[in-house]
Amino acid sequence: MNVTLRQLRAFVALAQSGSFTDAAADLHITQSTLSGLIKELEQALGVQIVHRTTRKVELSGVGREFLPLTARILQDLDEAFRAIADLKALKSGVVRIAVPQLMACTLLPEVVGAFAEEYPGVEVRLSDCVVEDVLPKVHSGEVDFGIGPERPAQQDVAARLLFDMPFMAVLPSKHPLAGSGPLAWSALLRHPLISLQGEYTQILRHELQAASESLHFAPQKEVAFMTTALSMVGAGLGVTVSLPYARSLADLYGLRIQPLCAPVVRRKFHLLSRRDRVISPAAQAFAEFLSEYVAQQKWGDMPG
Known part of the structure; x- marks a missing residue:
């Protein structure tokens, strides 16, 4: 049975108006075209539906x-088409993002708030997690995309650079090293150091040793989350190293954050998405909005 939407719309318009003349005018077609559509529909159905x-x-x-069933089908289709149009126009939609925990409580709320002002109909759902869980969430399809540090290239995951930023020293405001200018790693490493467990510490240790054999990154304490490290620094238990987007949180703890130099150690973060899936218009819009927001911060241009 080969029934078209044009035929169904012609039948409903004719039934509702009771006139070929009026129905044809409503549909912006000729009466002969309307009559042909009704005949085609009757032939496809194998029964007469209009006397x-x-x-x-x-x-x-x-x-x-047949009329109420057809009218309901067309109404449902029209609602579906309107919903798709709203998605394309960013009047509705849901964006799901996997984000490292520190970024989820510093940078992302700012971006989500600014995005919501421009696109109030789009809901952004953050899945905050440890860095190691971002990529699995992307792989599983649990999220539209993730934000994570640089990883070896993967065949099924597309990675687009989001930002490249330098590591910063985080100190109590009254610490002897606290100031406004760049701070040498050699000076920072003389003080009790608090760092993150796993990859974070390994990267810093490797980068510093590659720069100079005299730079030994040996944390006195290692914790799971940067929020814990910042709290410990605020309590006077040591100093730590973070990325610039943590500045808002450091401010809450009354801490000083300043550039590190000799050497400048940087970390790249990427937008990660599955190659075999096309993300929604809302997700694409948020990714572009996030990229533009980050570019305006000029973290990569910070002295160090």
């Missing part, structure tokens, strides 16, 4: 049964 007389148009018994 034609010289004075008026009446539905057959089958036509009367």
Whole structure:
């Protein structure tokens, strides 16, 4: 059975108006075209659904049964088309993002708030997690995309550079090293150091040793989350190293954050998405918005 939407819309318009003239005008087609569509529909159904007389148009018994079903189908389709149009116009939609825990409580709320002002109909859902869980969430399809540090190239995951920023020293505001200018790693490493467990510490140790054999990154304490490290620094238990987007959180703890130099050690973060999936218009818009927001911060240009 080969029934088209044009045929169904012609039938409903004719049934509702009771006139070929009026229905054709409503559909912006000629009467002969309308008559042809009704005939095609009847041939496809194998039954007569319209009785034609010289004075008026009446539905057959089958036509009367068929009308409410057809009208409901067209209404559902029209609603579906409107929903798609809203998604394309960013009037609705959901964006799901996997984000490292520190970024989820510093940078992302700012971006989500600014995005919501421009696109109030789009809901952004953050999945905050440890860095190591970002890529698995992207792989599983649990999120539209993730934000994570540089990783070896993977065949099924597309990575687009989001930012490249230098590591910063985080100190109590009254610490002897606290100031406004760049701070040498050699000076920072003389003080009790608090760092993150796993990859974070390994990267810093490797980069510093590659720069100079005299730079030994040996944390006195290692914790799971940067929020814990910042709290410990605020309590006077040592100093730590973080990335510039943590500045807002450091400010809450009354801490000083300043550039590190000799050497400048940087870390890249990427937008990660599956190559075999096309992300929604809302997700694409948020990714572009995030990239532009980060570019305006000029973290990569910070002295160090």
